[in-house]
Amino acid sequence: MTHSHHHAHGHTHTDRPGHGPAPEGDTGMAELLDLDATLGASVLAGALDAAAAALGRAPRSIVDLGAGTGTGTLALAARFPGAQVHSLDATATMLERLTDSADAAGLTDRVTTHLVDLDGDWPAELPGPVDLAWAALSLHHVSDPGQVLRQAYGALAPGGVLVVTEMAGAATWSPTDLGSGVNGLGDRFDAALATYGYPVTAEWTTALGEACFAPVERRETSFEASATTTDGARYMALHLAKNRDRIADDLSPEDLAGLDATIAALEAGTSGLRSTSGRIVWVAVRPADDRTTTPTTPTQDGDAR
Numbered sequence: 031m032t033h034s035h036h037h038a039h040g041h042t043h044t045d046r047p048g049h050g051p052a053p054e055g056d057t058g059m060a061e062l063l064d065l066d067a068t069l070g071a072s073v074l075a076g077a078l079d080a081a082a083a084a085l086g087r088a089p090r091s092i093v094d095l096g097a098g099t100g101t102g103t104l105a106l107a108a109r110f111p112g113a114q115v116h117s118l119d120a121t122a123t124m125l126e127r128l129t130d131s132a133d134a135a136g137l138t139d140r141v142t143t144h145l146v147d148l149d150g151d152w153p154a155e156l157p158g159p160v161d162l163a164w165a166a167l168s169l170h171h172v173s174d175p176g177q178v179l180r181q182a183y184g185a186l187a188p189g190g191v192l193v194v195t196e197m198a199g200a201a202t203w204s205p206t207d208l209g210s211g212v213n214g215l216g217d218r219f220d221a222a223l224a225t226y227g228y229p230v231t232a233e234w235t236t237a238l239g240e241a242c243f244a245p246v247e248r249r250e251t252s253f254e255a256s257a258t259t260t261d262g263a264r265y266m267a268l269h270l271a272k273n274r275d276r277i278a279d280d281l282s283p284e285d286l287a288g289l290d291a292t293i294a295a296l297e298a299g300t301s302g303l304r305s306t307s308g309r310i311v312w313v314a315v316r317p318a319d320d321r322t323t324t325p326t327t328p329t330q331d332g333d334a335r
């Protein structure tokens with residue numbers, strides 16, 4: 031076998047002339063996040079609208095949990111011009127990219143980055159209670175999401191709002207052969223990925239209630255990537271190439287060749303592929319009259335750090 035599931039570099043499809051060296055995993059992830067932001071702009075706008083409606087006042091302090099390259103941070107700062115945004119992430123390269131974007135957007139004075147682990151005492155990083163907490167595609171990464179939700183509850187001012195976003199499931203492809211001519215390739219690609227637990231989906235409705243948030247609103251939305259746009263084609267090419275590495279050992283040579291042809295067509299601008307990706311957005315409120323109650327930490331949770 032030439033590919034292992036954890037071997038991320040050196041594949042021929044990333045070594046084409048004219049495309050520069052194969053991107054580091056982190057860089058590819060950062061670009062994917064940025065494209066996700068562009069294509070998912072309507073999902074983001076909907077979540078911001080819901081947050082503003084639930085909050086009912088202009089937020090002055092916001093925390094972005096697992097801020098990554100700053101998709102949420104920049105959108106939040108733009109939408110709420112009176113707010114200071116605290117962007118927390120455990121990966122320095124992500125925060126460096128976020129800082130560059132914030133500077134370029136003229137938001138230097140309103141965005142503060144914090145290199146911090148969400149599995150630790152991250153609320154201590156904040157200067158005071160926040161009005162809005164934002165966790166997009168990040169809560170499933172932490173080792174104790176319930177603990178992070180209780181911490182978020184405690185970090186919010188009464189009446190404050192938490193918005194959580196996760197992926198809703200596998201992308202659906204049109205055409206179903208990804209344009210490769212290999213019948214059913216899209217379904218086999220999704221099925222192979224699913225055996226590795228991708229995409230990572232999560233349900234937080236119950237956990238949000240257990241952390242005392244009330245009310246908790248849950249909505250499903252979706253966005254489409256189309257190869258008719260440069261961003262859409264690049265997004266699908268990156269997505270397929272990244273996941274090809276995960277499942278290379280599980281697909282037949284015919285399927286792999288079809289996948290490589292699909293990626294090549296996306297990069298050459300000759301593909302007609304489209305994908306639809308689902309998102310779940312939760313909007314949860316810390317009740318305005320709740321000045322005393324804080325969620326209790328379960329006593330059976332022996333691995334408190």
Ligand SMILES: C[S@@+](CC[C@H](N)C(=O)[O-])C[C@H]1O[C@@H](n2cnc3c(N)ncnc32)[C@H](O)[C@@H]1O
Nearest residue numbers: 096097098101119120121147148166167168171
């Ligand atoms: C999929 S990205 C999402 C980034 C951004 N919220 C967005 O919507 O584009 C997940 C982010 O969570 C961060 N992360 C994962 N585990 C973390 C932890 N324990 N503490 C802090 N950040 C973490 C990663 O570094 C990464 O930037």
